[in-house]
Amino acid sequence: MDALIDLLPELWTATYETLYIVALTLFFGGIGGVLLGLGLYLTRAGSILENKPFFFVLNLLVNFVRPIPFIIFLAAAQPLARAVTGSGIGNNAIIFTIALAASFAMARIVEQNLLTVTPGVIDAARSVGAGPIRIIFTVLLPEALGPLILGYTFIFVALVDMSAVAGYVGGGGLGSFALLYGYRQYNPVVTWAAVLLIIVLVQLVQFLGNYLARKALRR
Amino acid sequence: MAVVSLRNVGKVYPPQTKDGASVTAIDDVSLDVEAGDIYGIIGYSGAGKSTLVRLVNALEHSTSGEIWVNGQNIAALRERELRQVRLGIGMIFQQFNLLGSRTVARNVAYPLEVAGHPKVERAARVAELLDFVGLADKAGSFPDQLSGGQKQRVGIARALATQPSILLADEATSALDPETTHEVLALLKRVNAEFGVTIIVITHEMDVIQTIATKVAVMDQGRVIERGPVFDVFSNPQAAASARFVSTVVKGVPSPDELAVLRARHAGRIVTLAFRDNAVDQTAVFGELSRAGVAFEVVYGGINEIQGRPFGHLTLALTGADPVIDTVLAHIRTLTTVTEVR
Numbered sequence: 001m002d003a004l005i006d007l008l009p010e011l012w013t014a015t016y017e018t019l020y021i022v023a024l025t026l027f028f029g030g031i032g033g034v035l036l037g038l039g040l041y042l043t044r045a046g047s048i049l050e051n052k053p054f055f056f057v058l059n060l061l062v063n064f065v066r067p068i069p070f071i072i073f074l075a076a077a078q079p080l081a082r083a084v085t086g087s088g089i090g091n092n093a094i095i096f097t098i099a100l101a102a103s104f105a106m107a108r109i110v111e112q113n114l115l116t117v118t119p120g121v122i123d124a125a126r127s128v129g130a131g132p133i134r135i136i137f138t139v140l141l142p143e144a145l146g147p148l149i150l151g152y153t154f155i156f157v158a159l160v161d162m163s164a165v166a167g168y169v170g171g172g173g174l175g176s177f178a179l180l181y182g183y184r185q186y187n188p189v190v191t192w193a194a195v196l197l198i199i200v201l202v203q204l205v206q207f208l209g210n211y212l213a214r215k216a217l218r219r
Numbered sequence: 220m221a222v223v224s225l226r227n228v229g230k231v232y233p234p235q236t237k238d239g240a241s242v243t244a245i246d247d248v249s250l251d252v253e254a255g256d257i258y259g260i261i262g263y264s265g266a267g268k269s270t271l272v273r274l275v276n277a278l279e280h281s282t283s284g285e286i287w288v289n290g291q292n293i294a295a296l297r298e299r300e301l302r303q304v305r306l307g308i309g310m311i312f313q314q315f316n317l318l319g320s321r322t323v324a325r326n327v328a329y330p331l332e333v334a335g336h337p338k339v340e341r342a343a344r345v346a347e348l349l350d351f352v353g354l355a356d357k358a359g360s361f362p363d364q365l366s367g368g369q370k371q372r373v374g375i376a377r378a379l380a381t382q383p384s385i386l387l388a389d390e391a392t393s394a395l396d397p398e399t400t401h402e403v404l405a406l407l408k409r410v411n412a413e414f415g416v417t418i419i420v421i422t423h424e425m426d427v428i429q430t431i432a433t434k435v436a437v438m439d440q441g442r443v444i445e446r447g448p449v450f451d452v453f454s455n456p457q458a459a460a461s462a463r464f465v466s467t468v469v470k471g472v473p474s475p476d477e478l479a480v481l482r483a484r485h486a487g488r489i490v491t492l493a494f495r496d497n498a499v500d501q502t503a504v505f506g507e508l509s510r511a512g513v514a515f516e517v518v519y520g521g522i523n524e525i526q527g528r529p530f531g532h533l534t535l536a537l538t539g540a541d542p543v544i545d546t547v548l549a550h551i552r553t554l555t556t557v558t559e560v561r
Contacts, residue, residue, distance in 0.1 A: 120314050121318055123310075124318075127276055127387075128310075128377075131299075138332075142320040216320075218361060
């Protein structure tokens with residue numbers, strides 16, 4: 001317990017780092033996920049920008065990346081992270097790698113939620129002369145907003161998980177804190193303090209997500 | 220002048236699988252819809268009527284033939300040019316297809332946004348349209364707070380927003396109860412009468428055709444098998460499928476089963492007389508029977524009215540001496556068509 005009190009400044013720093021990593025990865029991964037998800041949705045057979053070869057390649061890519069366990073993906077994507085961020089380790093590299101993995105995970109969630117939009121409302125928009133870009137922003141995304149928010153809430157938990165794993169390759173945050181000061185020092189109290197904080201964080205975000213989704217769905 | 224004119228239009232879907240056959244949804248259809256018409260297209264599910272109407276605003280593309288809309292062959296246009304054409308064609312749907320994330324007012328404003336009308340103008344036009352469809356008090360409601368009939372009225376307001384000259388109604392009343400159906404049909408009639416909008420109505424319900432259409436085309440297996448003014452098709456259907464549709468709303472000639480029942484119940488001779496418009500004088504027909512002393516009973520049929528013109532069939536059971544009946548029937552044959560069924 002005393003050890004934990006001594007470590008409090010480090011704990012707050014770690015919490016801040018987790019929030020920082022998760023917020024940025026949610027932002028970049030979210031954009032990537034929407035782009036990939038839209039790409040899948042729009043080019044599938046029968047959709048407004050149907051394109052069989054494009055869909056085939058994108059679909060294969062998503063299926064290829066998604067099942068890779070994150071800890072392996074982290075190592076495999078290191079050269080790419082180094083090329084983009086200038087370093088293979090540290091928070092920036094971690095943010096890049098998590099955002100990349102999250103994009104692919106999010107892609108399927110976005111695609112599935114867009115598929116719940118009734119094709120009829122897209123017909124209605126087309127029938128008044130709306131083009132694809134306008135349909136994306138005024139029909140598809142607004143109509144699927146509620147489920148999309150829930151999807152992002154779901155992915156948030158996965159991001160917290162990924163950021164903790166990233167502690168292994170020099171990322172900061174609660175995961176790295178628990179490993180460094182708890183697990184390796186045989187101090188379960190410190191480990192559990194980090195776990196508790198993560199649980200509180202996830203709960204808060206889940207409440208927020210549910211609230212926003214309810215707003216969007218007006219239920 | 221025809222506002223919509225189809226010339227030998229075909230729509231063939233490519234095979235779904237490698238060894239599958241291609242599907243012909245529309246097979247060599249030619250059709251002219253004149254300005255101001257309420258043109259009904261009726262057919263069973265899968266007859267191709269919905270596909271046909273979706274070709275008119277190019278939601279789907281024909282694979283052969285020409286589709287002339289307001290003097291433009293839209294089969295030859297590119298997607299970007301088609302968007303301009305679609306502004307002049309409103310469409311309403313069976314499932315209403317309102318945007319659930321937008322209020323009633325913003326749904327109606329949607330086509331105006333697409334067309335690039337300024338905000339102030341949009342608000343005024345939306346108020347006008349909601350007033351026309353009787354939903355001024357629902358402007359701030361969301362579609363899931365409305366009944367089916369109200370949703371379709373919003374759909375109509377939205378379809379009319381950009382003042383199109385053509386309105387396509389794809390099974391617009393099929394999801395509504397009979398009373399609401401008639402409210403919506405009455406509204407469509409007003410749209411046609413007050414704004415001069417040409418309406419193409421797709422339906423599988425003959426009742427809809429009887430209520431509002433001026434002309435009708437009957438579709439079966441991707442082809443138009445019969446067409447003409449509604450009165451002609453109703454009073455004298457040529458194709459078997461047309462006759463079946465007419466019989467769903469008009470009690471005409473008894474079917475073989477019904478005839479067997481009639482024969483069992485009535486001992487005398489049974490005849491069916493056709494009445495069409497004012498060409499046949501009912502008073503004269505029944506006068507002949509009375510003067511000859513032939514007793515009669517109406518056992519089947521009825522007189523209907525379409526666009527103010529009566530038509531129908533009456534089946535009579537006659538009682539009297541055979542030679543007398545033969546003489547009087549000969550007289551009546553000079554007045555109308557007589558079918559002796561026993």
